[in-house]
Amino acid sequence: MERVLMKGNEALAEGAILAGCRGFFGYPITPSSEIAEYMARKMPKIGGVFVQAESELAAINMVYGGASTGARVMTASSSPGLSLKQEGISFISEAELPCLIVNVSRGGPGLGGIQPAQSDYFQATRGGGHGDYHTIVLAPSGSQEMMDFAMEAFELADKYRIPVMIMAEGTLGNIMEPILMREPVTKFSEKPWATTGCRGRKPNIVNTLHLGNEELESRNHQLFNKYQIIKENEKRADAFLVEDAEIVVVAFGIMSRIVKKAVIEARKKGVKAGLVRPVTLWPFPDEHIRTAAKNARLFLSVEISMGQMIQDIQLALAGRVPVEFYGRIGFTPNPEEILQEIMRLAEREGL
């Protein structure tokens, strides 16, 4: 297979196209704009649709419409844009429309800055908009995964009729890495629920309104039954040197690659460190965390935020092992400072 050098954002866009995405609706924002630009170049050539929407609100509602036709469609944005998309994501979740939503995330709150950040973790994993719902959230760690996860995202979205979010720090959008090109997807599932005009069948309705008490409650239960199945089937994480680890570091996305270096260095210095890298942020891989806790004296969550995923680690461990936090915002922690933090904690704990 062909190896090519690709920017993360472009790898993601090409992955989506290989997965059969034929509708892109977006509004420019750094550091995600290359996805839109790539789609603007490509879509007209492959019979797809590209629309630069008037706002992220419009873009996500175009996704709602596009997905309702049964086509594979997506949008991409960055943190402030994701805030605007939350209305639509709530509606899309309720209407159970499969689609891909990408957050090439940056620092906040407010306009924040364009530095890479992971501070949209709560927004991504708790639903983000109004109502009880979740989206599947995938966190790639390099260009190859930008492509592969985009492809997988569409499969998961169709399988569960759910919006899938890819959360990638700005760094991942911009770095260039050699990747293996994938084969285009040729098999797609039937979508008998799609609103395409009712020729030869009863009319289909895409709707999120449930006025009756019982209807509303049973609707929420239906969604949660689906979320339960997703939790059972789709939790994913990579574990590195956790078997005998006394300090388990948890990090996702680009941060996991940086932490890996620090863990290797810590091992050289005789500290039994290990790494758990959540691949799915929702559903959170809590069982992987518990498995890694076998010999752990301490967990350390390293994030490019003020500390959000740490809460999921604490929930997973339910007080069995203490969890420390190291994070920065505006900067991405480097291997040296993480190593220093691991060594400091190891000394404190007498490890």
Next chain:
Amino acid sequence: MKKVFQKPESLTDAKNHYCPGCSHGLIHRLIAECMDEMNIREKTIGICPVGCSVLAYDYFNCDMLEAAHGRAPAIATAIKRLLPDRFLFTYQGDGDLASIGMAEIVHASARGEKITVIFVNNTLYGMTGGQMAPTTLLGQVTTTSPYGRKAENEGYPMKMAELLSSNEGSAYICRTAVNNPANINRTKRAIKKAFQVQEKGLGFSMVEILSACPTNWGLNPLDAMKWIEDNMVPYYPLGEFKVKEEQ
């Protein structure tokens, strides 16, 4: 016996929930008659708003979506782009279209999206209990303009047909009313023309319909019709504002 009147096939048998004298049911029927006459029911996808007509998906006998408040034109845009040979209509109230959905409607029109918008202007927010809308007339009392709308405070009522007709992308923009049989017939003709403009791919089409909300106006259905004539028509002139001809 010859049948001279029947329910259009493009309407379902569901009993509607509208108040007595409300124009929504009547306008639904006009749209459905046009769909029947053009034989496009099975090719039509409708999008209902948030407002009193939020349940319109139960009344139209075609594929339907229910939109977030104001976003119907964005939803219709994507569907039409992906399925260009289908007929797309949005059905929107004045709060939905002229307030919260202002950006979506202006840009759908500016892009010349080949969709048909049915815009029901009843001068206020019906569903939420009669609050002021961008279309509320000067002096008109609503629950959030209890002393009457004043230009100094609330600005001027918006003329959407005029506004959108200035966009190049708009191919057919018309304002009608449903306060008497002649105007009802004109409204139906306008809706049909809008669908035909869509069929020809000429661009964006909208019919703004001056409509009655007797409940929130505090009038009986007959007086409500007269109120349209006496108060709305002078400010919102009827007629075609934009008619793009085929090249």
